[in-house]
Every structure is written in structure tokens, then in C-alpha cells.
Amino acid sequence: MSILVGKETRVVFQGITGETGSFHAKQCMAYGTHVVSGVTPGRGGEMFEGKVPIFNTVAEAVRETGADTSCIFVPPVGAADAILEAADAGCKLVVCITEGVPVLDMVKVRRWLDGKATRLIGPNCPGIITPGACKIGIMPGHIHKPGHIGVVSKSGTLTYEAVGQLSALGVGQSTCVGVGGDPVAGLDFIDVLQMFNDDPDTHGVIMIGEIGGMAEQNAAAWIKEHMTKPVAAFIAGATAPEGKRMGHAGAIISGGKGTAKDKTTALEAAGVKVAPTPADMATTLMALMH
Amino acid sequence: MKIHEYQAKQLFARYGVPIPKGYPAFTLAEAEQAAEKLITETGIPVVVVKAQIHAGGRGKGGGVKVVKGGPAEAKKVAEQILGMQLVTHQTGPEGQKVRRLYIEQGLDIARELYVALVVDRDARRVAVMASTEGGMDIEAVAHDTPEKITSLHIDPITGLGAWQARRIGFALGLDKTQVAKFVKLLLALYDLFIKEDCSLCEINPLIVSKSGDIVALDGKINFDDNGDFRHKEWHDLRDLDEEDPVEMEAKAAGLSYVSLDGDIGCLVNGAGLAMATMDIIKTYGGNPANFLDVGGGANKEQVTKAFSMILKSPKVKGIFVNIFGGIMKCDVIAQGVIAATKELGLQVPLVVRLEGTNVEMGRKLLAESGLAIQPADTMADGAKKIVAAVKGR
Numbered sequence: 001m002s003i004l005v006g007k008e009t010r011v012v013f014q015g016i017t018g019e020t021g022s023f024h025a026k027q028c029m030a031y032g033t034h035v036v037s038g039v040t041p042g043r044g045g046e047m048f049e050g051k052v053p054i055f056n057t058v059a060e061a062v063r064e065t066g067a068d069t070s071c072i073f074v075p076p077v078g079a080a081d082a083i084l085e086a087a088d089a090g091c092k093l094v095v096c097i098t099e100g101v102p103v104l105d106m107v108k109v110r111r112w113l114d115g116k117a118t119r120l121i122g123p124n125c126p127g128i129i130t131p132g133a134c135k136i137g138i139m140p141g142h143i144h145k146p147g148h149i150g151v152v153s154k155s156g157t158l159t160y161e162a163v164g165q166l167s168a169l170g171v172g173q174s175t176c177v178g179v180g181g182d183p184v185a186g187l188d189f190i191d192v193l194q195m196f197n198d199d200p201d202t203h204g205v206i207m208i209g210e211i212g213g214m215a216e217q218n219a220a221a222w223i224k225e226h227m228t229k230p231v232a233a234f235i236a237g238a239t240a241p242e243g244k245r246m247g248h249a250g251a252i253i254s255g256g257k258g259t260a261k262d263k264t265t266a267l268e269a270a271g272v273k274v275a276p277t278p279a280d281m282a283t284t285l286m287a288l289m290h
Numbered sequence: 291m292k293i294h295e296y297q298a299k300q301l302f303a304r305y306g307v308p309i310p311k312g313y314p315a316f317t318l319a320e321a322e323q324a325a326e327k328l329i330t331e332t333g334i335p336v337v338v339v340k341a342q343i344h345a346g347g348r349g350k351g352g353g354v355k356v357v358k359g360g361p362a363e364a365k366k367v368a369e370q371i372l373g374m375q376l377v378t379h380q381t382g383p384e385g386q387k388v389r390r391l392y393i394e395q396g397l398d399i400a401r402e403l404y405v406a407l408v409v410d411r412d413a414r415r416v417a418v419m420a421s422t423e424g425g426m427d428i429e430a431v432a433h434d435t436p437e438k439i440t441s442l443h444i445d446p447i448t449g450l451g452a453w454q455a456r457r458i459g460f461a462l463g464l465d466k467t468q469v470a471k472f473v474k475l476l477l478a479l480y481d482l483f484i485k486e487d488c489s490l491c492e493i494n495p496l497i498v499s500k501s502g503d504i505v506a507l508d509g510k511i512n513f514d515d516n517g518d519f520r521h522k523e524w525h526d527l528r529d530l531d532e533e534d535p536v537e538m539e540a541k542a543a544g545l546s547y548v549s550l551d552g553d554i555g556c557l558v559n560g561a562g563l564a565m566a567t568m569d570i571i572k573t574y575g576g577n578p579a580n581f582l583d584v585g586g587g588a589n590k591e592q593v594t595k596a597f598s599m600i601l602k603s604p605k606v607k608g609i610f611v612n613i614f615g616g617i618m619k620c621d622v623i624a625q626g627v628i629a630a631t632k633e634l635g636l637q638v639p640l641v642v643r644l645e646g647t648n649v650e651m652g653r654k655l656l657a658e659s660g661l662a663i664q665p666a667d668t669m670a671d672g673a674k675k676i677v678a679a680v681k682g683r
Contacts, residue, residue, distance in 0.1 A: 102517040110414045155562020160614045183411035236565035247546040247561025247583040278566035279670035
């Protein structure tokens with residue numbers, strides 16, 4: 001068991017013929033993900049790597065190959081449009097890797113997804129992986145190990161760091177979800193925590209947040225009320241100056257709000273153990289679980 | 291991206307948000323001419339000389355002065371402000387040099403209000419915020435008297451409704467005629483916000499003049515950096531004097547860099563790991579000199595550029611390279627580090643922690659380079675080593 005993706009997931013890659021898209025499509029296929037089709041408008045009828053059919057539209061790809069999940073490697077100018085196309089075609093999960101999507105485009109996308117069954121991960125995220133079963137995104141597959149710890153994170157490389165620490169202790173992961181570092185995006189901490197809470201195969205969770213916004217504080221309130229499994233956390237950016245965007249579009253302290261200290265305080269008040277340094281994420285969770 | 295008040299007001303004017311008459315001035319002569327022109331055009335003998343820097347709090351810092359003695363006095367006041375090192379609560383103690391002025395007509399103010407449009411990330415909508423307490427620091431108003439702030443969210447599909455603007459207008463205590471003017475202004479501001487890809491449009495204060503007009507007395511606009519691909523004109527609006535030259539250099543190379551106060555240079559892949567690297571250096575008693583994210587898929591040239599920037603910084607007394615390669619390949623990082631040191635030399639301790647894709651190849655390249663590199667097994671190990679090396683000097 002796992003959340004959102006598994007052995008049965010059938011993936012269509014939007015932007016499969018681009019440089020980054022094709023590289024990662026191959027990596028995902030090598031990991032064992034069922035990449036059943038690709039979409040590049042105008043290249044319909046061609047084959048990717050001699051075995052994956054390419055279509056002009058996502059609707060055709062879904063109809064012809066039974067894809068239920070889309071992975072988007074489309075440049076920022078067309079990324080929001082690509083998400084809408086995938087959702088309209090009936091994909092139940094859309095994973096948007098693209099970095100640099102304008103925030104007002106995402107405001108529209110989120111509004112349009114209201115009331116629809118499609119779930120969105122990202123944009124500006126590393127994707128999602130259920131180790132040993134399905135990798136959709138840009139994470140290095142080999143550091144993962146199947147198991148029972150869920151990881152949810154705003155940061156790509158910090159997720160790898162957490163996974164690396166877990167695997168080094170011999171502890172595997174149920175599913176790792178990178179929700180991305182943009183101010184307006186798809187699934188947030190609470191959505192993913194809820195799924196981990198309901199997943200019998202997930203026994204504990206590492207949550208990785210960063211400065212900016214209120215997502216971690218909102219998650220803390222939810223955890224206090226509903227979470228039945230141990231949660232360890234790390235918040236990046238304790239030493240970040242106010243008013244400076246730290247790489248991620250959403251990682252900015254403004255008007256004294258969104259500091260690492262506020263987030264840590266809220267999480268600890270909710271019973272979450274916050275790792276003192278990013279090197280202690282796995283050991284902090286393990287201490288809670290024993 | 292931030293722009294100046296006068297640039298924001300030029301946009302206001304283009305979209306139909308009423309502003310006082312005014313002219314930018316880059317020299318004393320231009321300031322005098324602008325004052326003369328304004329007095330002739332408006333028939334009002336009062337002008338305001340305003341320092342143009344990106345930071346807020348200009349009035350309190352002495353960067354905004356009302357002039358009643360005509361063009362000659364305006365020139366005198368301009369002389370005080372132009373070139374001054376203006377210190378406000380947002381500039382830091384060193385202040386910001388004033389290189390541009392805005393000369394504006396004086397107005398008789400009956401009321402000062404506040405209105406802003408902002409992307410509310412938690413509601414995932416654009417929000418309108420308005421207050422009867424104009425001219426004040428809005429964060430202080432929100433903290434002390436939250437009941438004086440009215441806000442609502444805008445559905446991106448319908449856009450801002452006139453009914454919403456009316457609701458805000460009446461909540462601000464405007465009369466029927468004033469509400470009609472306010473609705474027009476707010477709809478224009480929303481149009482601007484969407485079309486210009488803003489993340490913030492703030493008018494503080496928005497004034498009701500004694501003659502009953504509603505006018506944007508100040509203007510602040512921030513653009514969403516992610517929108518730059520559809521706004522070629524932003525290039526001309528950017529004031530390089532207001533930007534950190536090193537950060538701009540990094541941006542041009544596709545890197546994300548922020549200068550900090552410490553002495554340990556950091557080269558990291560990924561924004562979260564880059565922040566976490568700063569944090570862990572601090573935990574072990576050191577101080578990071580910068581935030582530097584080389585991104586997910588940097589090539590050798592970008593890594594070389596990034597490492598050169600750190601090597602060239604005079605404040606750097608030690609360097610920590612912390613890489614967990616996903617898309618980023620460890621051998622590419624190693625090649626970049628080696629290329630940059632070959633060109634610039636390495637005068638300070640260097641600790642390298644490599645993990646992830648092609649890690650063996652990367653470690654081998656570094657080991658064979660002959661550089662004095664201390665390898666680290668984990669990020670904690672690396673942080674401890676670099677802090678010790680810098681302190682030991």
C-alpha cells in the first residue's frame with residue numbers, strides 16, 4: 001500500500017520530447033514506472049524510445065492508452081494550460097514539475113480545479129515516488145527503499161536528504177510527495193498528511209517545510225486535531241533574512257510573518273517533533289517511533 | 291521585482307487610477323523645472339519633493355518634503371535629498387542612496403485611506419485589503435486594530451465585481467459620489483494587477499481631497515518574477531542601483547543568490563537544501579556568507595560561474611559545497627569547482643559533501659584534482675568541518 005501512485009499507475013508525459021522531459025521519462029521508465037504515452041502537440045503518431053506512443057492531445061493519450069496520471073515537463077509559458085488539459089482529459093492525478101509558473105496562472109488553475117476530482121501536485125516540485133513501484137518526477141530513484149515512512153516536503157533536495165537518512169538507517173518509505181515551493185500550488189501538507197493518516201501501510205511521517213506562508217501552521221492545527229501517527233518535521237530557513245526570496249517563489253518572510261520560529265513553535269505545540277538540524281530528520285522520527 | 295513610486299504611478303495613470311500631477315527628476319535642474327511646470331499647470335503653489343528608493347518609510351526618514359516657496363525652494367530641498375543616504379526601517383542602518391526624485395503637486399487632504407491588492411497564498415486568491423487608517427504602517431494596523439481593516443477575495447473567473455468594490459467603498463465611510471469614484475479606481479487597479487502580473491499593488495495613502503476627489507498619493511507595485519517571460523518592458527523598469535550587483539550577476543547566469551553577512555560561502559543544489567545548509571552552519575557556530583542555489587540541472591559553466599562568485603567575494607573565509615544530486619550530477623559539480631579554482635586559485639578552506647547521482651565519478655575527479663579539499667560524509671560532518679576550518683585560521 002501507499003498513497004496516490006503504485007504499480008497500477010499509468011502515466012502520460014506532457015512535454016516528452018523536450019530535453020528535460022525525455023531525460024526524465026527514460027529515468028522513470030528505467031525505474032519501472034508504466035509510462036504509457038507522451039504528448040507533444042504536432043508530434044502525434046511518433047514513438048518515444050521506440051515503444052511509447054506520442055499524441056497531439058492529452059485527451060487522445062488518455063483514450064488510447066488508459067493513462068490516469070500526467071507528469072508535466074512543459075515550460076512556464078504553457079504549464080498552467082497543460083495542467084488544465086490533463087485535468088479535462090480525466091487524469092485523476094497531475095504532477096507538474098515545471099519551475100517558474102506565474103502565480104496568477106496558478107490562482108486560475110486552482111479555481112478551475114475546485115470541485116473536480118483531479119488532484120494536482122506542484123508546480124515547482126520534484127514529483128512523487130512510491131519506492132519499488134512507481135516514480136513520477138526527477139528524484140534519484142536509487143536512494144529510496146520500500147517501507148512504511150511517508151515523506152511530504154516543499155523542497156526537492158531536502159526530501160532526498162531525508163530519504164537518504166532513512167534508507168541509511170535501513171528504514172524504507174511508503175510514498176514521498178514533493179508538494180513544491182510555490183505560493184499557490186496543488187496538494188498541500190494537510191491533504192497529504194490526511195492520506196498518510198488513512199494509509200495503513202504508513203506508520204510515521206517526515207514533513208519538511210520552509211519559511212513563508214502559513215501552510216506549516218495550518219498543518220500543525222490539523223495534526224493536533226486528527227493525526228494518529230508520529231510526525232517529525234524540519235523547517236528550512238531559520239537563518240534567512242526577512243524580505244528576501246530564498247530561491248523558491250514562496251520562500252520569503254514578509255511583514256515578520258512566516259518565520260521558521262513561528263512554524264516550529266506551532267508544530268511543537270501540536271506534538272510534532274522538530275529536528276534540530278537538517279541532518280537529524282530521520283533520527284528524530286525514529287526516536288518518536290520507538 | 292520592485293519598481294519606484296513614479297513608475298508605479300505611470301502605470302496607474304495608464305490604467306485610469308487617478309494620481310496627482312508629477313514629474314520624475316534625476317538632477318537639480320530637472321527638479322526645479324518640474325516644480326515650475328507643476329505650479330504653472332495646476333495653479334497650486336505647493337509641490338512635494340519625494341525621494342525615489344524602493345524601500346518604504348521614506349517620509350519618516352526625511353525623504354519626502356512639502357515645498358511652499360516655489361521652484362527655487364524646491365531646488366534647495368531637492369539638493370538636500372538627492373544624493374543623501376536615506377535610512378528607513380526597510381533599508382537597514384546603511385540606508386540607500388537617493389538617485390532619483392519625484393516632484394508632485396500638493397493636494398489638500400481631507401482623509402487618508404489604505405487600499406491594496408495582494409496574492410493571498412493561503413486563500414489561493416487575489417485579496418483586496420482596505421482600511422480607514424491610511425498613511426500608517428498597515429502591519430501595525432492589522433496587529434493593533436484589526437477591526438479597521440476590511441478585506442475580501444476575488445474569484446479569478448469573474449474578476450473583481452463592482453459590488454465588491456462598492457462594499458469596500460461604503461465600509462471605508464465614503465459617500466455616494468465618492469463610492470462611485472472609488473469603484474472605478476479599484477476596478478482599474480485590479481485590471482492593472484492582473485495584466486501586469488503583480489504580486490502586490492498598494493496605495494498608502496489613498497486620499498480623499500478636500501474637493502472630494504479620490505487620488506493615489508503613493509503607489510507601490512511588486513511584480514511576480516515568474517511572470518517576466520511575458521513582460522519584456524520590465525527590463526527597462528528595473529533600477530540596477532537598487533539591486534545587489536552580485537545577485538543580478540547570478541540571476542543572469544540562471545542562479546539564485548542572496549548575499550548574507552557571514553564568512554562561509556555556500557554552494558548548494560536546491561533552495562530548501564541551500565537554506566538548510568545555512569541553518570546547519572549557524573547551528574555549529576559559523577555564519578553563512580550567502581544563499582546560493584545552483585538549481586536542479588545546472589551545467590558545468592553555471593557551476594563554474596557560481597563557484598567563481600564565491601571565490602571572488604572578499605568576505606569569504608571558507609567554502610562549503612553541499613550537493614545531493616538528483617538531476618544535478620555530482621561529476622558536473624566537481625568539474626565546475628575544478629574549473630573555477632584553476633582560474634582563480636583557492637586561498638581558503640574548502641569542504642565538499644557530494645551525494646546522489648554519479649557521486650563516485652564526482653569524488654574521483656575532486657580527489658585527482660590536487661586541490662586541498664576536505665571531503666565530508668554528511669551535511670552535519672561538512673558543516674562541522676568548515677566551521678572548524680574557518681575558526682582555526
